[in-house]
Amino acid sequence: MSEETMQSGTNSGTTFPKMTRETQKAPLDPESIIKAIRAIDDGPKVLKLYMEMCARCGTCAAQCPVYFGDSARKYNPVERSDLIRSIYKKYCTTSGKLLGGLVGARDYREGELEEWAEHFYTCTGCRRCASFCPMGIDNSVITRKGRAILDAAGITPETMSKVVQISLDTGNTDGATPEAFRAAIDFLEEEMKDEHGIDIKIPVDCEGVEYFYVPPSGDVLVNPEATTGVAKVFFVLGMQDKWTMSSRYFDGANYGLFTGSDADMKADNKPYIEEAKRLGCKVLFMGECGHAYRIMKMIMEPAKWWGDLPFKIINCMEFTAEKIKSGKLQFDKSKNPQPVTYHDPCNFGRSCNIVDEPRIILEASCQDFREMFPNRGENWCCGGGGGLSAMDDIIDFRMNIAGKKKMEQIRATGAKYVAAACSNCKRQLSQLMEHYKEDIAVGGVHDMLSRAILVNGKAADRVSYEA
Amino acid sequence: MDDNEVSFKGKKYKLDRHGFLDPPDQWDEDFAEGIAGKLGIHGGLTEDHWSFIRYLRNKFIKEKTVPVVVAACADNKLRLSRLRALFPTGYHRGACKIAGINFEFMRDVNIWLTFESIPPQETEHEVDELGFLKDFEKWNERFTHWVVRNWDLPDGVTEEHWKIIHYLRDFYRENMNIPTVYELCKSNDIGLGRLGELFPRGYRRGACRAAGLPFFG
Numbered sequence: 001m002s003e004e005t006m007q008s009g010t011n012s013g014t015t016f017p018k019m020t021r022e023t024q025k026a027p028l029d030p031e032s033i034i035k036a037i038r039a040i041d042d043g044p045k046v047l048k049l050y051m052e053m054c055a056r057c058g059t060c061a062a063q064c065p066v067y068f069g070d071s072a073r074k075y076n077p078v079e080r081s082d083l084i085r086s087i088y089k090k091y092c093t094t095s096g097k098l099l100g101g102l103v104g105a106r107d108y109r110e111g112e113l114e115e116w117a118e119h120f121y122t123c124t125g126c127r128r129c130a131s132f133c134p135m136g137i138d139n140s141v142i143t144r145k146g147r148a149i150l151d152a153a154g155i156t157p158e159t160m161s162k163v164v165q166i167s168l169d170t171g172n173t174d175g176a177t178p179e180a181f182r183a184a185i186d187f188l189e190e191e192m193k194d195e196h197g198i199d200i201k202i203p204v205d206c207e208g209v210e211y212f213y214v215p216p217s218g219d220v221l222v223n224p225e226a227t228t229g230v231a232k233v234f235f236v237l238g239m240q241d242k243w244t245m246s247s248r249y250f251d252g253a254n255y256g257l258f259t260g261s262d263a264d265m266k267a268d269n270k271p272y273i274e275e276a277k278r279l280g281c282k283v284l285f286m287g288e289c290g291h292a293y294r295i296m297k298m299i300m301e302p303a304k305w306w307g308d309l310p311f312k313i314i315n316c317m318e319f320t321a322e323k324i325k326s327g328k329l330q331f332d333k334s335k336n337p338q339p340v341t342y343h344d345p346c347n348f349g350r351s352c353n354i355v356d357e358p359r360i361i362l363e364a365s366c367q368d369f370r371e372m373f374p375n376r377g378e379n380w381c382c383g384g385g386g387g388l389s390a391m392d393d394i395i396d397f398r399m400n401i402a403g404k405k406k407m408e409q410i411r412a413t414g415a416k417y418v419a420a421a422c423s424n425c426k427r428q429l430s431q432l433m434e435h436y437k438e439d440i441a442v443g444g445v446h447d448m449l450s451r452a453i454l455v456n457g458k459a460a461d462r463v464s465y466e467a
Numbered sequence: 468m469d470d471n472e473v474s475f476k477g478k479k480y481k482l483d484r485h486g487f488l489d490p491p492d493q494w495d496e497d498f499a500e501g502i503a504g505k506l507g508i509h510g511g512l513t514e515d516h517w518s519f520i521r522y523l524r525n526k527f528i529k530e531k532t533v534p535v536v537v538a539a540c541a542d543n544k545l546r547l548s549r550l551r552a553l554f555p556t557g558y559h560r561g562a563c564k565i566a567g568i569n570f571e572f573m574r575d576v577n578i579w580l581t582f583e584s585i586p587p588q589e590t591e592h593e594v595d596e597l598g599f600l601k602d603f604e605k606w607n608e609r610f611t612h613w614v615v616r617n618w619d620l621p622d623g624v625t626e627e628h629w630k631i632i633h634y635l636r637d638f639y640r641e642n643m644n645i646p647t648v649y650e651l652c653k654s655n656d657i658g659l660g661r662l663g664e665l666f667p668r669g670y671r672r673g674a675c676r677a678a679g680l681p682f683f684g
Contacts, residue, residue, distance in 0.1 A: 159578065162578070163578060173578075173579065174535070174577055174579055175577065176535075180538065183537075183538065183541055184535070184537040184538065184541070186541070187537050187538075187540060187541040188537070191546060191547060194546055217579065218579050218582050220537070221535040221536070221537050221538075221579070222535060222536060222537075222579050222580070222582050222583055223582070223583060224537055224547075390578055392485075392570075392574060392581070395484075423579075423582065426582070427581070427582045430583065434560070437617045
């Protein structure tokens with residue numbers, strides 16, 4: 001293979017995300033970029049280590065879903081991380097200062113930043129490389145740093161900056177008003193009344209209750225079965241008046257994680273903590289949203305962004321699985337006869353170790369549960385991680401390159417329903433099925449539970465209408 | 468998934484890469500009826516379909532918006548399962564597509580609108596693992612429509628298709644066997660090339676399967 005084709009890749013039909021260009025943010029001069037890279041020296045310590053210790057062995061490339069889809073040089077995680085690493089070496093390491101190019105150090109090239117956008121937005125941030133790297137290097141951290149530098153210079157995909165803005169303005173990424181949310185909840189309550197013939201409540205804005213449920217907004221407004229599933233669990237347990245949702249803060253999605261902007265991530269997170277405190281809940285009950293849970297549990301809480309919290313943070317799947325194990329929930333499995341598989345969202349599987357809980361729920365509520373391999377912490381990314389799933393201008397890249405491995409995995413199971421506890425995964429997966437013309441449904445975990453759980457001894461009556 | 472075109476009743480319509488009508492001002496009732504046939508609605512659009520389509524178009528054209536599925540169902544007093552029965556490919560990929568709302572517009576209104584998880588198009592028929600009809604006698608035209616749903620037939624199932632399908636069914640009923648592909652072509656006065664165009668998935672896995680015959684290996 002000639003150098004030329006190695007550089008440009010084999011079948012890259014990539015179109016790159018449309019970027020916003022906010023000129024009021026920091027200028028693009030090399031000094032400020034270099035300054036941002038030198039700032040890595042001040043921490044976090046782990047990032048500093050990642051800068052220094054890569055052995056360039058290539059293990060990460062073999063484990064990367066993007067590199068699997070297209071083995072172009074630009075998709076190699078090492079190449080991507082080296083964009084920052086090489087400049088860091090030049091300015092911050094003794095060997096780099098003295099030996100320069102011999103140890104892979106180089107100076108910043110003017111105008112390079114525009115190219116970075118493509119590189120850092122073709123990483124799904126799935127962290128699969130990190131679990132195989134012999135040094136433990138997590139390339140997603142470097143990717144996020146790269147995105148942060150881009151964001152500070154005002155270069156962020158249009159879709160993402162729009163989502164961040166809507167979320168900061170309205171508290172949810174749908175831009176829905178509290179009235180619209182209440183109307184949706186009323187509708188879901190009627191829906192459940194139809195299914196079970198009894199009133200199952202979804203409490204809204206109740207103060208002094210134990211659990212404050214924060215799903216991704218999609219689980220209320222677009223694919224609402226996950227929320228009805230949670231409501232049914234509480235009902236069956238006799239805990240109907242022990243939980244609540246908030247009419248203003250009902251969307252855990254936080255795209256600050258994906259744009260790399262810590263300020264946006266914190267600003268988006270803060271109202272949720274305040275709302276939880278205002279409601280006086282004892283448990284912040286996160287829904288089926290991988291990155292929302294990860295930000296709350298793995299980033300916000302340990303880093304004490306808002307000090308010590310007066311509540312615990314758990315995930316709805318942990319809660320439900322525990323109740324299933326103790327025999328408090330019963331199911332009619334015949335409601336879900338089709339083969340079902342579970343896709344581990346990277347943020348749940350690899351980053352939060354929520355792996356057995358969804359399986360307990362699915363095995364309890366479905367007749368034919370099948371594993372895909374590899375799974376759990378070693379699962380392949382759907383190809384839409386790191387917020388890429390929301391961007392339709394790179395759909396060719398997501399379908400043909402990043403999602404290729406996932407499609408193979410799902411096909412191999414023969415499943416007719418893929419459950420994923422993550423809205424981003426669900427969007428990517430349903431587009432994959434459409435793209436590859438597969439008749440496989442995509443949905444959540446509590447969706448399956450909602451169809452099979454026995455409420456007063458009876459599973460949901462799903463009226464099948466004559467079409 | 469390139470830009471593509473469909474034609475219904477001799478009129479051509481441009482679609483975007485996601486299969487949505489674009490530009491949206493091409494919309495007319497023939498488009499709605501035509502595209503519905505490709506979206507799991509066989510036997511034409513009923514008044515129930517139309518009232519939901521009119522509601523969506525009203526929102527789209529007059530109010531310049533698209534409601535989320537839960538709001539649309541609440542406004543129309545429709546249960547989610549009823550909507551699913553009316554539009555088997557879903558709200559966004561079914562109803563909105565038929566109503567001629569383009570993908571870009573929907574995404575600009577609310578990016579999560581395009582977020583729905585699609586149910587697979589199920590058939591009322593019992594099929595084996597290869598997708599062949601289990602009981603020859605239970606065949607109906609809906610089964611054929613289900614089989615061809617992702618064949619990308621430019622004009623859907625045409626008279627030419629039905630002629631061959633009925634020929635195959637009659638032949639099987641009499642002989643408990645299938646004709647050779649040459650017999651079929653000769654009896655129907657059709658070339659092999661044309662047969663391949665009509666049934667892009669081949670003779671046994673295409674034509675015979677659509678005709679509801681069991682699998683002949």
